Amino acid sequence: MARDTTDFQPIEKLDELVTYLSAGSKPRDKWRIGTEHEKFPFYTDGNAPVPYGGDRGIRALLEGMQRTLGWDPIMDSGRIIGLVEPTGQGAISLEPGGQFELSGAPLETIHQTCREGNAHLAQVREIAEPLGIRFLGLGGSPKWTLAETPRMPKSRYEIMTRYMPKVGTKGLDMMYRTCTIQVNLDFSSEADMRRKMQVSLKLQPLSTALFANSPFTDGKPNGLQSWRGDIWRDTDNQRSGLLPFCFSPEFGFADYVEWALDVPMYFVIRDGVYYDMTHMTFRQFMDGAARNEVPDGLATMGDWANHLSTLFPDVRLKRFLEMRGADGGPWRRICALPAFWVGLLYDDEALDEAEAMTHDWTYDEVNAMRNSVPVEGIATVFRNRTLREVGREALAISRAGLKRRNRTNRDGFDETHFLSTLDEVVARGTTSAEEMLNAYHTRWGGSIEPVFMEYAY
Template identity: 50%
Template sequence: MSIPQSGGGPIEHFDALAAYVASGEKPKADWRIGTEHEKFGFTTGDLLPLPYEGAASVRAMLEGMQARFGWTPIFEQDKIIGLTRDGANVSLEPGGAYELSGAPLETLHQTAAEFDAHMREVAEIAGPMGVGFLGIGAAPVWTHEQMPMMPKGRYRLMTDYMGRVGTHGTQMMYRTCTVQVNLDFASEADMVQKMRVALSLQPVATALCASSPFFEGKLNGHKSWRSRIWRDLDGARTGMLPFMFEEGAGYERWVNYVLDVPMYFVYRDGHYINALGQSFRDFLNGKLPALPGEVPTLSDWADHMTTVFPEARVKKYIEMRGADAGSRDQMVALPALWVGLTYDQGALDAASDLVKGWSHETREGLRKAASIAGLQGEAGGVRLQEMAARVLEISAAGLAARGLGEEVLLDPFRESVASGKVPADRLLDAFHGDWQGDISKVYEATRL
């Protein structure tokens, strides 16, 4: 989850909102790759989620990394809730999942090296504490009651609201982990083309990365329970965004969508002010019940943009949001997939041609099918295993055009397509085989 934004003066007119998004435009030479990956911390002695306080805890992890590796702490009130260093951040999900939001990097080899360096630092602090980390899309055993709540004001507000607007919101907050790729765009037209490809092909990424077949100690009937959770979370702020495929899609249409998403909060002087369900449009007119007479700043707008959760999201860059967290190789392969598809124009055009005839029903059907069946899913005449093979060919060609030898990072996905088995399939095979039905074996099998 995002940290509070800062800076920016009062918003005086609607055009400033679209201009904020447009200010992210960059020439291709300046495009970068940002990767965010989450992981569940647990105490190795009892296999319970990592608490915030204590000798073996989230707080001890943050303080240890600060002291040993030169990270700068981020506080909310008197609680350490994150770290920052050289363009990267470590932040906390509501239930304590540990997230690295990586620095903007030029190559995929650098993203792989960043992941490896981060995990070395994590292991150096975690090991002596008796702490481990899981690379998996959903907590396989823990119940909601077992999860701690991190000391962040926005999480207290969101927890209450999630219970009112959907059936799976708190599961998402406390018991899921993802890997996300953040990519740049050159223009409004480039943003729209990339968003259409991103939204259409998120089910392929979901299928390839599906790693969450267990929940609350049982089989859940899905390859990606994390993806299943997102389908019934909050319809006002999630989904496949059919408007992005309509004529007139662009910055202004995106802004109008975000404005219609009910607010969570306003951040002032280190505190989150409850604005649950209120309207940012009212805020623009000085009529927000939570802050009567005030108008928002650009940092308020940036904060509000972090509270929309579709399968792909626009801020000053585009976020690919459809994948379960997983193994090191999986979390390195995902940025390779999206960079190959979107950072070479020939590949982007080929991907656009691949999906341009799909209806909203097909895209939504594939989203559901990927969560249930992984690569074995299909909808609208599209088989995900066959589609994934074509997508990987396009991505590999796009990476080859970069001339950096990055296409080798796609190998884990190629192996999955060849076998038809994604991480969830391999976990299920082990559960029904060597594990003899003992889900606790998942801790060692998915440990990073």
């Protein structure tokens, strides 16, 4: 999750909220690729979860990373809960159950993204291995119950933990027991944002299917290929999901603002203290509803930025677009996810083709696909085709887009080879989750433990 911010500029009128989003528009030569990935830490002795405290806990891991990297600590009530590169080029943060997240720097190529991921994993291993810690690349925690899962001491998570059971059945599982790979991408204008938002919203269920990688819960198969995808079907649905208004041909920044204004808040920060605001919407907050509850209860741009970071649609709009559909996975997936979306969205011809492929897909059809994918994966049927076939078409568009981008590494290779792990899914017709389930029922002998060896970083 994003680092919480403070910006004390008061909000005086609604137009400022639209202007805030539109200020993210950038010329093409300024477009960047920001990749985030999460992973589950575990002790190699017994494949047990890693708590925050203690000589071999998450805090010790972060302190060791701080000494190694020289990054600035992110503190919450006197406790280290993350690190940020001093010039803002990347951060390490904690998800509620201790999931370790790298929020990567805004980079120009997928080659740089892969180098960044390699360097991060090498640095983490250097600190973690002496502590007996490794990391698991899955979309869902495969073994530990919710009660066994540690809880990180972040103030926003305490508020969310109290609130989630009030607004859905699976919010705590989302917080404590899932991991994702995401990519943040730029737009040049409102019209460009609209096109990218609509194409990527429609294709997000395909991304969930291609990256399906969470078939185990509580030490046994859960009947799903993407447990994480299923969790998002009932996690605070006021702030999650497909957003039907985004399918409108007139969709723009103002529509997203109007929606966001009427979603309940999680918190505001004043002098480092988090105030629970789950009982009011941002619109009510702007209208002065918290004047008697919060010191300086007037809404600021920092409050707005934090509120936007606590909305969870399948594609999230901030001053960039976040692709949020994929399960966490092994190292190759960390490079494949941004490659897939960059190929589709950062090349004009590819975006035209992706838009043509999806232009008449309706909200109801895409939502039905979204509901089927956690169980069926790439076998999900959409308009008399399986998502395996749709995926083959989308990957061809993405590959051509990456080829036209022609961003080569020192050896002269372009970015297309980063799609190979997804090509394999389509070629063999089975997802990573199905491969794991097959292993569980055969060579793993019905044990979950081998996953900690085969899917560890």
